Amino acid sequence: MPARAVPSADTTTPFRAARPDVIDETFEGEVTLIDLRSGMFYGLDAPASAIWLQAREGRSPAAVVDALAGSYGTSAEELAATVVAFLDRLCEEQLLVPAETEAPPVTLAEVGAWADPQMQCFSDMQELLLLDPVHDIELDANGWPIPRAQPADAGA
Amino acid sequence: MDERALAAFLDAALEAHAEASARLGTIDTDVDLGPVRARVRACGRPIHDRLTDMLVLARGAAPAGTPVVEIAAFDTATSGVPMAPPPWTPDAYRPGLEIEGLRHGRFLASYMLEFAALTFYDRERELGIYWALDAPALVACQEAARLRNVLRWIAMDHGAELVHAAAVGRGEDGVLILGAKGAGKSTTSLACMLEGLAFVADDFCLLDEVGGTWLARALTHTARATEGTLARLPALRSRITNRDAPAGHKAEVTVADRLADGLRIRALTTPEHAARTAPARRVDRTTFVRSVLAGTVGVFPGMSQETLRLLVRLSEELPCYVLPIGPDLAGAGDTVSALVDDERAVAA
Numbered sequence: 152m153p154a155r156a157v158p159s160a161d162t163t164t165p166f167r168a169a170r171p172d173v174i175d176e177t178f179e180g181e182v183t184l185i186d187l188r189s190g191m192f193y194g195l196d197a198p199a200s201a202i203w204l205q206a207r208e209g210r211s212p213a214a215v216v217d218a219l220a221g222s223y224g225t226s227a228e229e230l231a232a233t234v235v236a237f238l239d240r241l242c243e244e245q246l247l248v249p250a251e252t253e254a255p256p257v258t259l260a261e262v263g264a265w266a267d268p269q270m271q272c273f274s275d276m277q278e279l280l281l282l283d284p285v286h287d288i289e290l291d292a293n294g295w296p297i298p299r300a301q302p303a304d305a306g307a
Numbered sequence: 308m309d310e311r312a313l314a315a316f317l318d319a320a321l322e323a324h325a326e327a328s329a330r331l332g333t334i335d336t337d338v339d340l341g342p343v344r345a346r347v348r349a350c351g352r353p354i355h356d357r358l359t360d361m362l363v364l365a366r367g368a369a370p371a372g373t374p375v376v377e378i379a380a381f382d383t384a385t386s387g388v389p390m391a392p393p394p395w396t397p398d399a400y401r402p403g404l405e406i407e408g409l410r411h412g413r414f415l416a417s418y419m420l421e422f423a424a425l426t427f428y429d430r431e432r433e434l435g436i437y438w439a440l441d442a443p444a445l446v447a448c449q450e451a452a453r454l455r456n457v458l459r460w461i462a463m464d465h466g467a468e469l470v471h472a473a474a475v476g477r478g479e480d481g482v483l484i485l486g487a488k489g490a491g492k493s494t495t496s497l498a499c500m501l502e503g504l505a506f507v508a509d510d511f512c513l514l515d516e517v518g519g520t521w522l523a524r525a526l527t528h529t530a531r532a533t534e535g536t537l538a539r540l541p542a543l544r545s546r547i548t549n550r551d552a553p554a555g556h557k558a559e560v561t562v563a564d565r566l567a568d569g570l571r572i573r574a575l576t577t578p579e580h581a582a583r584t585a586p587a588r589r590v591d592r593t594t595f596v597r598s599v600l601a602g603t604v605g606v607f608p609g610m611s612q613e614t615l616r617l618l619v620r621l622s623e624e625l626p627c628y629v630l631p632i633g634p635d636l637a638g639a640g641d642t643v644s645a646l647v648d649d650e651r652a653v654a655a
Contacts, residue, residue, distance in 0.1 A: 171411050174604075174612040178619045179593050185615065187605050194597060273597070288400060288420065294392040296400060297423045297440060 156249045158212035158238035167209035167250035192273050199268030209250035212238050218256040223265045237268045308408035312394040319391030320436045324379040327386035337365035341467035341515030344369045350381035354442035358454045361527045376461045378435035382442035390438045405608040417456045417608040426457045467515040471606040474507035474523035475499040477647045481570030487602030491578035494536045502640025505567035521572040528563035573650035574626050581631035584638040587646040588629045595627035
């Protein structure tokens with residue numbers, strides 16, 4: 152099995168949000184992410200949100216670092232290790248996946264002061280989303296899944 | 308997924324519906340979804356009854372210019388007409404009723420494995436299909452709920468929403484009650500109804516922006532109650548309509564006599580289990596959204612990004628509160644009434 156691409160191993164390959172399984176919305180300057188596959192949702196603080204918003208449309212780690220350095224008025228060297236490590240984490244959570252093409256940079260609104268990015272993880276949705284798992288289905292003659300026959304004494 | 312194959316599948320499904328219609332006739336039922344009307348074209352009584360028995364039906368002709376979106380419904384057991392084979396593979400079925408590749412984009416679908424029932428919608432042609440293998444075997448209370456998937460997609464494409472929330476209020480003003488399964492939406496809203504408040508829904512309702520105000524409207528004239536809710540609110544027992552339901556199904560209680568035409572939503576709320584009922588407590592929107600996220604987004608199949616966006620927008624436009632509700636539910640109606648009065652005064 153090929154190793155999964157990680158930003159720290161190749162900072163020139165673009166990554167993007169794992170749509171449509173991952174959805175996001177920004178409010179109060181912070182991003183909330185939901186992974187509809189796992190039922191996990193994530194609360195990103197402002198620096199983490201800035202990284203996500205730069206990366207989600209398909210950008211290489213190097214380009215994300217450059218864009219953030221411009222937004223925060225600091226050097227790329229100063230941010231690189233922290234930003235790439237956070238991108239690695241987003242990939243580990245499968246929130247980012249490799250992209251085919253590089254998207255243009257995003258202009259962020261006021262970003263405030265830089266700090267190490269923080270991401271809170273919540274599992275509240277897992278029970279809701281993982282109900283009724285689909286496996287081992289039985290098909291009728293036309294190819295439609297049908298309820299499995301109940302044992303003869305079921306419901307007796 | 309190949310759009311041409313999906314379009315061809317819809318054509319084949321519509322041909323099957325036409326054949327079923329030729330054999331059984333068609334019963335049309337209209338449901339208003341705010342700016343759009345849905346018309347369920349059901350072949351035969353069993354699927355008609357199971358899909359529409361609990362829906363609040365449209366009254367009279369739709370206002371001029373109102374779009375009407377058709378949902379062709381039939382079942383194989385009653386009509387003898389098989390459904391066209393699915394154009395997707397057996398591994399496409401996902402937890403939560405969704406079908407891989409049909410959760411966003413032009414075509415949307417959901418499949419209820421428990422009853423072999425398909426909902427399929429073409430957003431471009433604005434045509435829906437509801438097919439079940441065996442309509443008489445469907446449990447009415449669940450099937451009425453399952454039609455809500457396609458009703459939600461239709462509503463969303465016309466600027467309205469179907470949200471996983473209860474809605475109760477006073478006069479023409481009310482609150483949405485959000486929260487995950489088990490949070491107390493039904494129990495709180497039904498307690499409010501029994502205390503005389505205006506009632507729209509206990510579990511999901513239509514939400515439509517009209518003249519800068521969010522208007523909540525009922526989609527069904529029943530609510531669902533667990534045995535625990537019935538024990539706390541015994542007055543509901545006389546309203547049960549599905550006493551012959553199989554074991555394990557929730558009680559369906561009629562609320563038809565108490566339904567408000569609509570409520571202007573003044574606040575977002577979520578119940579909180581408390582030692583005793585207390586006045587509503589204002590909370591910041593970040594805390595609120597994250598506390599109700601699990602019960603609001605991803606609950607219905609498809610278009611989850613749009614639902615998340617709506618939740619965030621609602622939290623921008625409406626104040627957010629926690630409703631501390633005590634175990635005996637006494638005073639729940641007073642808590643909501645006071646909140647509605649306060650927010651109505653603010654709005655004025």
